[in-house]
Amino acid sequence: MRQIILLVLLFVVGQWLVKALRRPDARTSSRAGGQPGANGAGQSSSNRAANGAPGPNGNARGTASRQLPEPMIRCAECGVHAPKSDSVMFDGQPFCSAAHAQRYAARVEQTKGRDGR
Structure with missing residues (x-):
């Protein structure tokens, strides 16, 4: 006992x-x-x-200190989702990198060249 x-x-x-x-x-x-x-x-x-300092349970409770998650965009070339701040816009289309924007532009130029023949 x-x-x-x-x-x-x-x-x-x-x-x-x-x-x-x-x-x-x-x-x-x-x-x-x-x-x-x-x-x-x-x-x-x-x-x-x-003031944004931690409250009694360790979490910052101020609404000013809360940040909303950054919006994600879908790359028009590969379909990968990337943060909007890291994206590249070309011809009204969002891309995850400049290389994909260039690849898209080259493909569009090729299709325009074929249609012009």
Whole structure:
């Protein structure tokens, strides 16, 4: 009976330690020496969230700090999806690279040359 109680007690203490180590506020306050104002320790959680600093659970809660994922485009040449900022536009078509845009342009020129004969 003592062994079961000891195991339950060790389990409870272990769970408490794991939760205590995962708390970001516990780590930052111990590093800052508990000084108010260091790493946002003196600010309320709403002020930290508005500034984009991590909230009580470690996540930045401010809407200004959230970024939407970048839109993806589908390459007209190979069909690969690439970020819009990395894409190349040619003749109104999106491409994943300049090489694919050039290959598309060459193919269009060839078809125009055949039609002109």
